[in-house]
Amino acid sequence: MRDKMNSNAAPKTTLGKIGQFIVNARWFVIAAAILLTIVSAIFAVGTVGQLTLSRFEVPGSESDRASQVLANTFDTGNSNLILLVTAKSGTIDSREVHEAGTALTNELEAEETVVHADSYWTRDRSSTLRSEDGRQALILAHMKGSATEVRQELSELSPKFTREDDLLKVEVGGQDEIFRQVGEFARQDFVRAELIIFPAVFFMLLIMFRRVRLALLTLGVGLFAMIATLAGLSGVVAFTEVSTFALNLTLVMGLALGIDYSLFIPFSRGAGEWQESV
Structure with a gap:
């Protein structure tokens, strides 16, 4: 695999140069990613408690x-x-x-x-x-x-x-009591859904990639997207109210987009080359 990589021409595009840098400094990139994930998780935990609930109200009506x-x-x-x-x-x-x-x-x-x-x-x-x-x-x-x-x-x-x-x-x-109960059931069901979704997605990725580390890496990208987004929201909630629905969107979209963009990896190269280089 290394001989094949060395035989490839040096990348000329910006994305190619970035990719080459990541490959050459892969251990540094991995360490930086782990550190960034830990720091983001610290901020993300505090963000959840600062999200606000809302009622059916139209300001100015x-x-x-x-x-x-x-x-x-x-x-x-x-x-x-x-x-x-x-x-x-x-x-x-x-x-x-x-x-x-x-x-x-x-x-x-x-x-x-x-x-x-x-x-x-x-x-x-x-x-x-x-x-x-x-x-x-x-x-x-x-x-x-x-x-x-x-x-x-x-x-x-x-x-x-x-x-x-x-x-x-x-x-x-009453309105607030109904929404409180609905919210509790929604949170329980959402956690239950995540416990089902993650193993199911991992299994499907394993079938597609046929590599455990690639399937785990893809899930890791989605998990990092969720944590980083919640960490970013910690700065937003300091200046304005953010609905609890942002949490649902963050978890769903973070996992979905993390997986979607990771799927570009195998299709950005020839099938044979992919199998040989992994």
Whole structure:
């Protein structure tokens, strides 16, 4: 293989010269790549925690301006936390359920992050907050803070207020709670998908390259692309908000592009020459 490389004419193009330099200084390049990956990983770990969650909001829209007025003038906002209360026996208008529902409303409003809480029992039994059969009623609450802050608090509030006894069954809902649960399932499924994808991709690369080191190198390029991108985002999040969706795009696109560009290697040379030189 070395004789064949030495017999090749010296590269004349810029890319050829770069390739020749990488070959000649391959151990230096490998050491530098490993060091860069370690440094990037340190910054990448901190980036994940700084990504922000978002709501369905359009800055400058009428609904957005109304939300700002509610927050600035009345220190309140749309109900982003909802409790569905079901009477285990009888109806929500019974004395025992009325007392329990009122106590539950007051308990929720006493939470530090909850600005206010209203319910069927504290709103003079409003018909809009009860079911037609009279067995279920709603408690509406507004939690202060950004989507990220609210959903972090909900990770503790939701289990606390999800309860059931002989009198009531309480279930937690609302826009932020729904997205929090969806986000948790999405993260679990994404990790599970990665655990499946990496071995599957490695197997397919092994079939194509027929070399373990080339298959591992290709996966390494994709992994480095993901880590380096997250490290680069650490500088962006210092100046502006970056959605958590950037993490999904980074992981998916980093692996995909890393593999795609690595596939140029075998097709940039003749099949016979490739097999002889590897």
